[in-house]
């Protein structure tokens with residue numbers, strides 16, 4: 302059985318950035334399980350997994366920022382005044398919240414630093430601008446159940462439990 306839209310894929314992976322630093326990997330015995338063709342993994346990887354089968358291994362599948370988490374947007378690194386937050390908000394680096402982009406779209410931001418009344422925030426995904434390299438091994442490919450198709454995600458071990 303080959304990976305295609307509507308198949309549930311179990312795979313192990315190792316993710317590195319362009320500098321060769323490890324960013325993430327699946328834990329032993331805990332493969333990533335996802336429903337193919339639903340955008341649950343980055344588009345550039347999903348595309349390259351199309352047609353692979355159980356047992357297939359691929360080293361160094363390269364995914365550009367456009368097909369991963371987007372280009373780095375300097376305009377989403379903003380300094381705002383503390384007054385723009387609720388008075389009782391505890392502003393600490395790493396805090397995440399929703400705000401509007403310069404175009405007026407709702408968007409998740411992260412507090413980078415707080416200096417006096419200036420709060421530096423960043424709306425870029427932590428992996429924005431990164432070219433990603435995946436090494437993967439396909440452990441299993443199966444048909445999605447009707448319920449999984451309706452929900453748009455995989456169930457069972459490694460998938461959703463609900």
Ligand code: ZN
Nearest residue numbers: 452454456461
């Ligand atoms: Zn579900």
